[in-house]
Amino acid sequence: MNYKHPWVYHGEAPKAGRKLLLLQVDELTFSLPLIYRLIHPAEIAQKSDWFSASIVTADEKQNTQYIMLVELLQRVTQERKKQTNLIEPLTHLNQMLNQYFSDYGWRMVRKELSQIKKRQKKSHIELSKDLIAKLKSYMEQENLDSFDQAIDNLLSEVESFNGSDLQEASN
Template identity: 30%
Template structure:
Protein backbone atom coordinates (compact mmCIF):
# COMPACT_ATOMS: atom_id res chain seq x y z
CA UNK A 1 0.00 0.00 0.00
CA UNK A 2 1.41 3.37 -0.94
CA UNK A 3 1.22 6.26 1.47
CA UNK A 4 -1.40 8.88 0.69
CA UNK A 5 -0.34 12.50 0.83
CA UNK A 6 -2.08 15.00 3.08
CA UNK A 7 -4.49 17.27 1.19
CA UNK A 8 -3.74 20.79 2.41
CA UNK A 9 -6.69 22.94 3.52
CA UNK A 10 -5.27 26.37 2.86
CA UNK A 11 -2.12 26.39 0.76
CA UNK A 12 0.53 23.87 -0.10
CA UNK A 13 3.91 24.86 1.32
CA UNK A 14 6.63 25.47 -1.24
CA UNK A 15 9.42 24.13 0.97
CA UNK A 16 9.80 21.30 3.46
CA UNK A 17 8.72 17.71 3.49
CA UNK A 18 5.34 16.53 2.30
CA UNK A 19 2.90 15.39 4.98
CA UNK A 20 1.35 11.94 4.71
CA UNK A 21 -1.78 10.33 6.05
CA UNK A 22 -1.76 7.05 7.98
CA UNK A 23 -0.57 3.76 6.59
CA UNK A 24 -1.30 0.25 7.88
CA UNK A 25 2.05 -1.10 6.72
CA UNK A 26 3.75 -2.86 9.62
CA UNK A 27 6.89 -1.14 10.85
CA UNK A 28 9.72 -3.62 11.36
CA UNK A 29 10.94 -1.63 14.36
CA UNK A 30 7.69 -1.50 16.26
CA UNK A 31 4.00 -0.70 15.99
CA UNK A 32 2.32 0.44 12.79
CA UNK A 33 1.06 3.99 12.36
CA UNK A 34 -2.51 3.11 13.35
CA UNK A 35 -1.28 1.81 16.73
CA UNK A 36 0.84 4.93 17.21
CA UNK A 37 -2.00 7.26 16.23
CA UNK A 38 -4.70 5.88 18.54
CA UNK A 39 -3.43 7.11 21.94
CA UNK A 40 -2.53 10.49 20.42
CA UNK A 41 -6.02 10.83 18.95
CA UNK A 42 -7.71 9.94 22.24
CA UNK A 43 -5.57 12.57 23.97
CA UNK A 44 -6.19 15.29 21.38
CA UNK A 45 -9.87 14.73 20.59
CA UNK A 46 -10.94 16.64 23.70
CA UNK A 47 -8.27 19.29 23.29
CA UNK A 48 -9.29 22.91 23.63
CA UNK A 49 -6.57 23.94 21.17
CA UNK A 50 -8.63 25.19 18.25
CA UNK A 51 -5.59 25.29 15.95
CA UNK A 52 -5.55 21.48 15.85
CA UNK A 53 -8.86 21.18 14.08
CA UNK A 54 -10.16 22.40 10.76
CA UNK A 55 -11.68 25.83 11.34
CA UNK A 56 -14.46 25.09 8.85
CA UNK A 57 -15.90 22.39 11.17
CA UNK A 58 -18.65 23.38 13.58
CA UNK A 59 -18.75 21.90 17.07
CA UNK A 60 -21.39 19.35 15.95
CA UNK A 61 -19.39 18.44 12.84
CA UNK A 62 -16.29 17.94 15.00
CA UNK A 63 -18.25 15.63 17.34
CA UNK A 64 -19.58 13.65 14.37
CA UNK A 65 -16.05 13.43 12.91
CA UNK A 66 -14.72 12.07 16.22
CA UNK A 67 -17.43 9.39 16.24
CA UNK A 68 -16.71 8.52 12.59
CA UNK A 69 -12.97 8.28 13.27
CA UNK A 70 -13.60 5.97 16.24
CA UNK A 71 -15.73 3.72 13.98
CA UNK A 72 -13.08 3.79 11.24
CA UNK A 73 -10.35 2.90 13.76
CA UNK A 74 -12.36 -0.13 14.90
CA UNK A 75 -13.00 -1.31 11.34
CA UNK A 76 -9.34 -0.76 10.43
CA UNK A 77 -8.22 -2.82 13.43
CA UNK A 78 -10.68 -5.55 12.47
CA UNK A 79 -9.35 -5.61 8.90
CA UNK A 80 -5.74 -5.74 10.07
CA UNK A 81 -6.49 -8.44 12.66
CA UNK A 82 -8.28 -10.54 10.06
CA UNK A 83 -5.04 -10.45 8.02
CA UNK A 84 -6.89 -10.06 4.76
CA UNK A 85 -5.07 -9.11 1.56
CA UNK A 86 -4.08 -5.46 1.35
CA UNK A 87 -6.92 -4.61 -1.00
CA UNK A 88 -9.38 -5.35 1.81
CA UNK A 89 -7.40 -3.20 4.25
CA UNK A 90 -7.22 -0.26 1.83
CA UNK A 91 -10.91 0.64 2.11
CA UNK A 92 -11.02 1.17 5.92
CA UNK A 93 -7.65 2.97 5.87
CA UNK A 94 -8.79 5.29 3.08
CA UNK A 95 -12.05 6.06 4.89
CA UNK A 96 -10.12 6.76 8.10
CA UNK A 97 -7.67 9.00 6.27
CA UNK A 98 -10.50 10.93 4.61
CA UNK A 99 -12.02 11.65 8.04
CA UNK A 100 -8.66 12.65 9.50
CA UNK A 101 -7.97 15.00 6.60
CA UNK A 102 -11.39 16.55 7.07
CA UNK A 103 -11.08 16.96 10.86
CA UNK A 104 -7.51 18.16 11.46
CA UNK A 105 -6.03 21.43 10.28
CA UNK A 106 -2.69 21.41 8.48
CA UNK A 107 -0.89 22.50 11.66
CA UNK A 108 -2.89 20.03 13.75
CA UNK A 109 -1.89 17.11 11.52
CA UNK A 110 1.72 18.28 11.60
CA UNK A 111 1.55 18.11 15.41
CA UNK A 112 -0.01 14.63 15.30
CA UNK A 113 2.76 13.37 12.99
CA UNK A 114 5.40 14.93 15.27
CA UNK A 115 3.94 13.15 18.31
CA UNK A 116 3.77 9.88 16.35
CA UNK A 117 7.46 10.26 15.47
CA UNK A 118 8.32 10.75 19.14
CA UNK A 119 6.24 7.70 20.11
CA UNK A 120 8.04 5.62 17.45
CA UNK A 121 11.41 6.65 18.89
CA UNK A 122 10.28 5.66 22.40
CA UNK A 123 9.33 2.21 21.07
CA UNK A 124 12.76 1.73 19.50
CA UNK A 125 14.86 2.25 22.62
CA UNK A 126 14.62 0.69 26.07
CA UNK A 127 16.30 1.63 29.29
CA UNK A 128 17.70 -1.06 31.54
CA UNK A 129 19.12 -0.74 35.05
CA UNK A 130 22.48 -2.32 35.74
CA UNK A 131 24.86 -2.07 38.67
CA UNK A 132 27.85 0.26 38.59
CA UNK A 133 30.26 -2.67 38.60
CA UNK A 134 28.62 -4.26 35.54
CA UNK A 135 28.65 -0.88 33.79
CA UNK A 136 32.37 -0.45 34.50
CA UNK A 137 33.03 -3.98 33.24
CA UNK A 138 31.13 -3.18 30.04
CA UNK A 139 33.10 0.05 29.57
CA UNK A 140 36.39 -1.84 30.08
CA UNK A 141 35.29 -4.51 27.57
CA UNK A 142 34.26 -1.79 25.09
CA UNK A 143 37.62 -0.05 25.40
CA UNK A 144 39.61 -3.31 25.23
CA UNK A 145 37.80 -4.47 22.06
CA UNK A 146 37.81 -1.00 20.47
CA UNK A 147 34.04 -0.57 20.11
CA UNK A 148 32.65 2.93 19.76
CA UNK A 149 29.36 2.26 21.62
CA UNK A 150 28.14 0.04 24.43
CA UNK A 151 25.56 -1.42 22.02
CA UNK A 152 28.40 -2.82 19.91
CA UNK A 153 30.06 -4.31 23.00
CA UNK A 154 26.80 -5.95 24.12
CA UNK A 155 26.14 -7.23 20.59
CA UNK A 156 29.61 -8.80 20.65
CA UNK A 157 28.95 -10.46 24.01
CA UNK A 158 25.55 -11.92 23.13
CA UNK A 159 26.78 -14.54 20.61
CA UNK A 160 29.27 -15.71 23.26
CA UNK A 161 26.40 -16.20 25.70
CA UNK A 162 24.46 -18.15 23.06
CA UNK A 163 27.50 -20.40 22.56
CA UNK A 164 27.78 -20.98 26.33
CA UNK A 165 24.12 -21.95 26.52
CA UNK A 166 24.51 -24.43 23.65
CA UNK A 167 27.64 -26.00 25.21
CA UNK A 168 25.95 -26.57 28.57
CA UNK A 169 22.85 -28.24 27.07
Protein backbone atom coordinates in the same frame (compact mmCIF):
# COMPACT_ATOMS: atom_id res chain seq x y z
CA MET B 1 1.82 -3.99 0.68
CA ASN B 2 2.28 -0.61 2.23
CA TYR B 3 0.31 2.13 0.53
CA LYS B 4 1.49 5.68 1.14
CA HIS B 5 -1.34 8.07 1.84
CA PRO B 6 -0.08 11.62 1.27
CA TRP B 7 -1.51 14.51 3.27
CA VAL B 8 -3.56 16.92 1.14
CA TYR B 9 -2.53 20.37 2.35
CA HIS B 10 -5.29 22.85 3.28
CA GLY B 11 -3.02 25.81 2.67
CA GLU B 12 0.06 26.06 0.55
CA ALA B 13 2.24 22.94 0.51
CA PRO B 14 5.74 23.52 1.88
CA LYS B 15 8.44 23.87 -0.74
CA ALA B 16 11.12 22.08 1.29
CA GLY B 17 11.22 19.25 3.78
CA ARG B 18 9.52 15.92 3.99
CA LYS B 19 5.93 15.65 2.74
CA LEU B 20 3.37 14.77 5.38
CA LEU B 21 1.84 11.31 5.20
CA LEU B 22 -1.41 10.06 6.61
CA LEU B 23 -1.66 6.77 8.51
CA GLN B 24 -0.05 3.65 7.08
CA VAL B 25 -1.18 0.08 7.77
CA ASP B 26 1.95 -0.74 9.78
CA GLU B 27 1.36 2.26 12.08
CA LEU B 28 -2.16 1.38 13.14
CA THR B 29 -1.39 -0.52 16.35
CA PHE B 30 0.31 2.43 18.01
CA SER B 31 -1.39 5.31 16.17
CA LEU B 32 -5.04 4.46 16.83
CA PRO B 33 -4.92 5.10 20.62
CA LEU B 34 -3.23 8.45 19.95
CA ILE B 35 -5.81 9.42 17.32
CA TYR B 36 -8.71 8.45 19.62
CA ARG B 37 -7.25 10.69 22.32
CA LEU B 38 -6.52 13.63 20.04
CA ILE B 39 -9.86 13.82 18.20
CA HIS B 40 -11.91 14.14 21.38
CA PRO B 41 -13.86 17.43 21.59
CA ALA B 42 -12.02 18.34 24.82
CA GLU B 43 -8.75 18.36 22.84
CA ILE B 44 -10.29 20.66 20.23
CA ALA B 45 -10.90 23.27 22.90
CA GLN B 46 -7.29 22.99 24.16
CA LYS B 47 -5.49 22.79 20.81
CA SER B 48 -7.74 24.62 18.38
CA ASP B 49 -4.87 25.34 15.98
CA TRP B 50 -4.47 21.58 15.46
CA PHE B 51 -7.91 21.26 13.86
CA SER B 52 -9.55 22.55 10.71
CA ALA B 53 -11.75 25.64 11.08
CA SER B 54 -14.97 23.67 10.47
CA ILE B 55 -14.15 21.36 13.39
CA VAL B 56 -13.27 24.19 15.76
CA THR B 57 -16.52 26.06 15.03
CA ALA B 58 -18.77 22.95 15.09
CA ASP B 59 -21.18 22.45 17.97
CA GLU B 60 -19.40 20.22 20.48
CA LYS B 61 -22.50 18.18 21.30
CA GLN B 62 -23.52 17.60 17.67
CA ASN B 63 -20.14 17.27 16.02
CA THR B 64 -21.11 14.83 13.25
CA GLN B 65 -17.55 14.70 11.91
CA TYR B 66 -16.31 13.51 15.31
CA ILE B 67 -19.00 10.81 15.42
CA MET B 68 -18.18 9.66 11.87
CA LEU B 69 -14.47 9.63 12.65
CA VAL B 70 -14.97 7.48 15.76
CA GLU B 71 -17.05 5.02 13.69
CA LEU B 72 -14.31 4.85 11.05
CA LEU B 73 -11.67 4.30 13.72
CA GLN B 74 -13.72 1.46 15.17
CA ARG B 75 -14.15 -0.09 11.73
CA VAL B 76 -10.43 0.09 10.97
CA THR B 77 -9.67 -1.41 14.39
CA GLN B 78 -12.06 -4.31 13.75
CA GLU B 79 -10.70 -4.93 10.24
CA ARG B 80 -7.13 -4.86 11.57
CA LYS B 81 -8.01 -7.45 14.23
CA LYS B 82 -9.67 -9.66 11.59
CA GLN B 83 -6.56 -9.19 9.43
CA THR B 84 -8.67 -8.40 6.38
CA ASN B 85 -7.92 -5.91 3.63
CA LEU B 86 -7.53 -2.55 5.32
CA ILE B 87 -6.94 -0.40 2.24
CA GLU B 88 -10.53 0.77 1.71
CA PRO B 89 -11.43 1.58 5.35
CA LEU B 90 -8.00 3.10 5.96
CA THR B 91 -8.37 5.30 2.88
CA HIS B 92 -11.74 6.59 4.20
CA LEU B 93 -10.23 7.13 7.65
CA ASN B 94 -7.29 9.04 6.19
CA GLN B 95 -9.59 11.24 4.12
CA MET B 96 -11.60 12.04 7.23
CA LEU B 97 -8.45 12.75 9.27
CA ASN B 98 -7.28 15.07 6.49
CA GLN B 99 -10.52 17.05 6.85
CA TYR B 100 -10.42 16.98 10.65
CA PHE B 101 -6.89 18.24 11.31
CA SER B 102 -5.16 21.40 10.13
CA ASP B 103 -1.80 21.16 8.35
CA TYR B 104 -0.07 22.24 11.55
CA GLY B 105 -2.13 19.81 13.64
CA TRP B 106 -1.30 16.83 11.46
CA ARG B 107 2.38 17.78 11.57
CA MET B 108 2.12 17.68 15.38
CA VAL B 109 0.31 14.31 15.24
CA ARG B 110 3.09 12.90 13.03
CA LYS B 111 5.65 14.26 15.50
CA GLU B 112 3.94 12.44 18.37
CA LEU B 113 3.72 9.25 16.28
CA SER B 114 7.42 9.53 15.56
CA GLN B 115 8.15 9.75 19.29
CA ILE B 116 5.98 6.70 19.96
CA LYS B 117 7.83 4.74 17.23
CA LYS B 118 11.17 5.76 18.71
CA ARG B 119 10.13 4.66 22.20
CA GLN B 120 8.98 1.29 20.87
CA LYS B 121 12.36 0.66 19.25
CA LYS B 122 14.21 1.16 22.50
CA SER B 123 14.28 -1.20 25.41
CA HIS B 124 15.57 -0.59 28.89
CA ILE B 125 17.52 -3.20 30.78
CA GLU B 126 18.99 -2.90 34.23
CA LEU B 127 22.67 -3.66 34.72
CA SER B 128 24.70 -3.77 37.89
CA LYS B 129 27.22 -0.97 38.49
CA ASP B 130 30.19 -3.33 38.21
CA LEU B 131 28.96 -4.60 34.83
CA ILE B 132 28.51 -1.01 33.61
CA ALA B 133 32.05 -0.22 34.77
CA LYS B 134 33.36 -3.23 32.81
CA LEU B 135 31.40 -2.13 29.74
CA LYS B 136 32.77 1.42 30.01
CA SER B 137 36.28 0.06 30.30
CA TYR B 138 35.70 -2.12 27.23
CA MET B 139 34.29 0.91 25.37
CA GLU B 140 37.45 2.93 26.11
CA GLN B 141 39.68 0.02 25.13
CA GLU B 142 37.87 -0.48 21.81
CA ASN B 143 37.19 3.25 21.16
CA LEU B 144 33.42 2.77 21.14
CA ASP B 145 30.94 5.59 21.72
CA SER B 146 27.88 3.85 23.15
CA PHE B 147 26.72 0.87 25.13
CA ASP B 148 24.87 -0.32 22.01
CA GLN B 149 28.12 -0.42 20.06
CA ALA B 150 29.95 -2.19 22.90
CA ILE B 151 27.30 -4.88 23.30
CA ASP B 152 27.00 -5.33 19.53
CA ASN B 153 30.78 -5.64 19.28
CA LEU B 154 30.90 -8.22 22.08
CA LEU B 155 28.10 -10.24 20.52
CA SER B 156 29.88 -10.18 17.14
CA GLU B 157 33.07 -11.43 18.79
CA VAL B 158 31.15 -14.26 20.45
CA GLU B 159 29.49 -15.21 17.15
CA SER B 160 32.81 -15.25 15.29
CA PHE B 161 34.42 -17.22 18.14
CA ASN B 162 31.58 -19.79 18.06
CA GLY B 163 31.82 -19.95 14.27
CA SER B 164 35.56 -20.71 14.42
CA ASP B 165 34.93 -23.42 17.04
CA LEU B 166 32.43 -25.10 14.71
CA GLN B 167 34.92 -25.02 11.82
CA GLU B 168 37.68 -26.56 13.97
CA ALA B 169 35.31 -29.30 15.16
CA SER B 170 34.34 -30.19 11.59
CA ASN B 171 37.99 -30.43 10.43
